[in-house]
Every structure is written in C-alpha cells, then in structure tokens.
Amino acid sequence: MKEYSFGGILADDMGLGKTIQSIVLLLKEKSQKKAYTNLIVAPTSVVFNWIDEINKFAPSFSVLNHTGIAREREDSSVFEKYDVVITSYGLLLRDFELLRNFQFHYIILDESQKIKNPNSKTGRVVRKLNADYRLCLTGTPIENNLTELWSQMAFLNPGLLGSFKKFNDTFVKVIQKEEDQSSIRLLKQTIYPFLLRRTKDVVAKDLPEKTETIHYCEMEKDQEKVYNFWKNSIRAEILKEIEEKGIKKSGFKVLEGLLRLRQICNHPVLVNNDYNKKSVKFEEFKMMLNKVVAEGHKVLVFSQFVKMLKIMQTYLGKEEIQYELLTGSTRKREEHVKNFKENDDIKVFLISLKAGGFGLNLTEADYVFHYDPWWNPAVETQATDRTHRIGQNKNVFVYKFITKNSIEEKILYLQEKKQKMVKEIISTESSLLKNLTKEDISGLFE
Secondary structure (H helix, E strand, O other): OHHHOOOEEEOOOOOOOHHHHHHHHHHHHHOOOOOOOEEEEEOHHHHHHHHHHHHHHOOOOOEEEOOOOOOOOOOHHHHHHOOEEEEEHHHHHHOHHHHHOOEEEEEEEEOHHHHOOOOOHHHHHHOOOEEEEEEEEOOOOOOOOOHHHHHHHHHHOOOOOOOHHHHHHHHHHHHHHOOOHHHHHHHHHHHHHHEEOOOHHHHHHHOOOEEEEEEEEOOOHHHHHHHHHHHHHHHHHHHHHHHHHOOHHHHHHHHHHHHHHHHHHHOHHHOOOOOOOOOHHHHHHHHHHHHHHHOOOOEEEEEOOHHHHHHHHHHHHHOOOOEEEEOOOOOOHHHHHHHHHHOOOOOEEEEEHHHHOOOOOOOOOOEEEEOOOOOOHHHHHHHHOOOOOOOOOOOEEEEEEEEOOOHHHHHHHHHHHOHHHHHHOOOOHHHHHOOOOHHHHHHHOO
C-alpha cells in the first residue's frame, strides 16, 4: 500500500498488539535515516499508553506529548524536532490550524471509530490534515452502520468509495435494508486490500497463553479536583498522627485515607453520592467492555468495592447486556456460576475480589478486567487464574485499569520498590503498613 500511497485499516481483535505493530512500522520508517515526523491521534485516555509503549519498544524515538495547557499553539515548526507527535481527538479540533500547517509522514488514528460520523466536525477536520501516509487502528471498523466505514476510508483513500451520497445509494441502502449479496461481495472486494483483520482464533498459535496489560486512565478536571481535595485534606492529618503516635498506631487513619483515594480513582460517587460528573476510568472501562462483548468474548470483571460493582450493574442493565453478579452477600452462588458458564448470552461476570477471587473455575471467559489494583499482586493473579487454568483452550487477555498520577500508580511503584515485601509479606493491607516508612506514606499522599 505504501508504494502506491494508499492508506489502510489495521482491524485486529482487541489484545493482538495493534499499538506495537504500529510502533514497529514507524521504527522501520526511521531506519531509512530520513527525518520524519509522525502524528498519532488517540482518545485522551490512551495517550499515556502510547507514550509508555513507545518508551518501552522504541526508546530511540523522540516523542512530543501534544496535550495539556503548556502545549505549542502557534508554531508548528517545533514538530520537526520529534519523531512522533501524540495528541487527542479533542485537541485535534482545537489545534486544527496548527496541525494542518505541518506535513506529517504518517498520521495514525487510534480507535478510528471516533471519526465514524462523516458529518461530525472531527470526521471533516481529520480529512484535511496533510500526510504522506495514513493508517487507522480499530478493533471495530463498523460498530453500527456502513457509513462508519466510508468515513474512515474517506480519510485513508479519498474517493475510493465514491461520494457519501453514491456510497449510500450503492451500498448502504441495498445492504442494510435488502441484504443484497452482490453488493456485499462488491464492497468486500473493494475494501479487501485496505483492511487487515485477524482474530485471536487465527493467530492464537503465535500468542502467549496469557497477555497482561496495564491500561492507564487520566482523570479529567472535575474528578481530579475531588481527588486533590481529599488528598490534601487528609495528608497533613495523617502525617501529624504518625509523628505523634507512630506508624503502627496510625494504621487505621492511613488505611482510611488510602481507601478514600482509591475509591475516587474508581468513581468519585463512591465518596460523594451527589457527584454527577464522569469518572474517566469508568468511561474507559465501558468502552473496552463494549468492544469485548461485541466481539463475542466472555469477561470477568473484578473490583474490591461492591458499590462499584453495583454501578457497573446499573450500566449493564441500561445497555441490556446480560451479566451475573457475585459478592459476599450472593446466595446460591453455584447457580450464578453455572448460569455464566452455560448461557452463551451472558458475557459479563461482575465479581467481588474477596468473594470470588478463588475457588471458581470459569474457563469460559477469555478476558479479565481488574478494575482496581490490589496491594498484593498474588491476589490478582489468583483471581485471573479463575479462567487461566487447566481446561482453558483460549488465550487469556488481562487488563489492569490504573488511574494516572494517583495513589494507584504509586501502589504499582511501591510494589516494584518493595518486591520482597510484595512476594513474602503482604497478605492484607494491614501487613503492608509494617513495611512502610514515613517517607513511603508521605509519598502516597503527594
């Protein structure tokens, strides 16, 4: 496709490494010893994931994170200094004139279904950007109707599917309303060279048996404001109590403070019932869950907070997604387990980590979502092993949701710093305190 300056859609199943494949492509381009600048446009929530993956797999790349209030707004020539510029769809609209004035080598749209509406401002604007080559990444190139495919192809290869009106007349009306087979075959033949989709069944032999991914989420202003309010209000109080009573006698106060911050990372409504704004983690969770369910997979969702599971339960009910729920108060749990295992229509199992993290065989699921991190990674592993165990004939994909710049990210750092403690000592939150210094605790609340 590159030889003829065509663009394409990489539409592999979720979890098959579209991000890494894209990074390898850009590495190959850089190996030609030419000065290229590439633009990656992604949902705000995954910008940090891109940066982390590039730092891991392409450390030689210079990366500009074109987000935040300090970003460049006037001089596009600064892009020349970088191999990769990463921005969000929201900022693409705000900084369109700046971005349009620069000739990029590759423009990569991550989660390109974001431009599925050809009449949306984002859909119109992105087609006006300048690039040598274009690439779309999405596990769901068509979510609701065929016009979504036209919009992405119009960005990649303008004119390939004709005008929007012609595409509607030729394909949309006769396929969606009449299921005309000849039109379906014609459309497949037309897009076949430009769309690569591989499912896990096709490439399973090349995959590790369990793939674990940390999925970072960045708080928006309203949630961050709540988080910082609680953090600042309890930090001084905790440190004062530690100074006066020592860590061991301050344990309850520390745990209470940590608990509140972890709840806010999940959703601020867990500490304030009147909170009516969004939780970025929950929005990201819903998006990923919908993808997995749409692909026909079964997923186990673990959280330590029953109230959070209830919020998920409400959402699934509204979306008419069938599910099972297992908490410490669930009666006849065997019936719920059996229903999930045997009913193909039930794709989601919401499970309290302490109630269902052990003693279950749920190999029917091939996805695991850990909505919040646990102090002891072994507990999470044990929960994951409800599906990743003898009898599992599918590859298992595990996603761990972590809120950026929060207590959750610091828990991960603390686990790495105190590996011996994590492996040998921690079995409860209380035992964790025995191995923390005052500086460790202070760092958690910074």
